[in-house]
Amino acid sequence: MYATDSDELQAARAQLVSFSARLRDDGLAVGSAGNMSVRVGDVVAITPSGIGYDDMRPSDVCLITLTGTEIPNETGCPNRETPSSETPMHLAIYAATRARAIVHTHSPEVIALSAAREELPAIHYAITGLGGPVRVAPYVRFGSAGLAAAATRALDGRQAVILRNHGAVTYGRDLAQAYERAVLLEWLARTYRLALSYGEPAILSAEALDEVAAEAKRRRYGERRQP
Ligand SMILES: [Zn+2]
Numbered sequence: 001m002y003a004t005d006s007d008e009l010q011a012a013r014a015q016l017v018s019f020s021a022r023l024r025d026d027g028l029a030v031g032s033a034g035n036m037s038v039r040v041g042d043v044v045a046i047t048p049s050g051i052g053y054d055d056m057r058p059s060d061v062c063l064i065t066l067t068g069t070e071i072p073n074e075t076g077c078p079n080r081e082t083p084s085s086e087t088p089m090h091l092a093i094y095a096a097t098r099a100r101a102i103v104h105t106h107s108p109e110v111i112a113l114s115a116a117r118e119e120l121p122a123i124h125y126a127i128t129g130l131g132g133p134v135r136v137a138p139y140v141r142f143g144s145a146g147l148a149a150a151a152t153r154a155l156d157g158r159q160a161v162i163l164r165n166h167g168a169v170t171y172g173r174d175l176a177q178a179y180e181r182a183v184l185l186e187w188l189a190r191t192y193r194l195a196l197s198y199g200e201p202a203i204l205s206a207e208a209l210d211e212v213a214a215e216a217k218r219r220r221y222g223e224r225r226q227p
Contacts, residue, residue, distance in 0.1 A: 012038040012045045013058035015175050019103075024053045028105040028182060034167065035084035036103045038175050039094055042066055046090060048081030066094060085143040089169065092148035097155065099171035101178040106167040109189035114164045120185070122204035123192040125212045129184055130170070131158035132209055139164040160185050 016036055023029045023036070032053065037046035048060050062083040063071040068091055070083065084090070090102050113120055113136070120127070120134040127133065137154035140147040151169055154161045160170045160181055168185055172178035195201035 006040065008040045009043060009045060009063070010058070012040055012175070013061040016045060016047055016061050017056050017058050019175055019179050020047055020053045020056055022179070023103070023105065023182075026183065028107040028186060029167075030106065033106040034104055035086050035090075036101070036175065036178070037084070037090045038101045039066075039099065043071065044090065044094065046083050046087060049083060049085050051081060064091075066091060086147075088143065088145055089148040089151050092152045093155065093169065093171060096152045097171060098173075099178075100173050101175040102169060102171045103175070103178040103182045104167060104169045105182050105186070107182070107186045107189075109186050109193065110162045110168040111165065113189045113192065114162045114166070120162060120189055120192060122209055123195055123201060124188060125204060125209065126184060127188055127204075128209050128213045128216065130160040130181060130188075132206075134158060134160045134162055134185060134188075136162045136164050139166065142166065162189075 016038060019036060023034050028034060032050050035047045035049075037044050042065060044064050044066065045061050046064060047056070048062050051060060060081050062081055064083055064087065065071060068087060086104055089104070093099055093102055110120075118136050120136075122133050135154040135158065137147075137150040140150050147163070151161050151163060155169075155171075159172065160168065162168045162185075168182065170178050170181035170185060172181055192201070
């Protein structure tokens with residue numbers, strides 16, 4: 001049995017509703033596009049398919065198992081909604097990574113880049129927060145197992161992937177971190193496009209990125225030692 005009414009799951013559902021509104025307000029998706037999920041133990045709370053962000057309530061957020069079985073909703077809304085069409089992609093990413101939350105956007109800068117480039121290069125050192133240069137996964141139809149496989153493959157060693165002619169996916173240890181990464185990814189894509197307007201931009205080397213990652217790690221250790 002799955003504990004579908006735990007405080008943690010209730011909090012995750014409420015958080016998914018508020019971050020969905022932010023997704024729209026921040027211009028990372030339009031209408032009911034985009035979706036996000038949070039993993040709580042063996043249960044995944046995922047935004048419903050085709051419901052406008054203004055109308056979404058916590059009880060509309062669907063609960064599924066890690067293998068994709070819908071869990072009857074005991075909080076007053078007996079599966080009125082169907083889980084996001086990208087559920088296979090979310091589940092594949094949970095299976096392949098240590099993700100606890102996933103954000104899928106249809107944001108304009110990454111979509112524009114996806115149509116013209118094979119990856120988002122290191123235009124700024126903050127890209128180390130996504131694991132390095134972000135790959136563009138080949139185009140595969142939305143909602144398909146093929147898209148789930150392509151996205152998961154391109155995520156190897158990264159916390160973000162761009163989906164060609166579609167959008168992007170980021171993940172994190174919680175929804176706030178996954179969302180922050182989606183915003184960072186969109187900002188990096190915009191910055192890269194601006195740099196291209198001047199000509200061929202300088203890109204940071206792998207060594208420079210390794211140095212940034214090592215320094216960030218060292219500083220985090222320093223913070224932990226503080227009383
Ligand atoms: Zn999508």
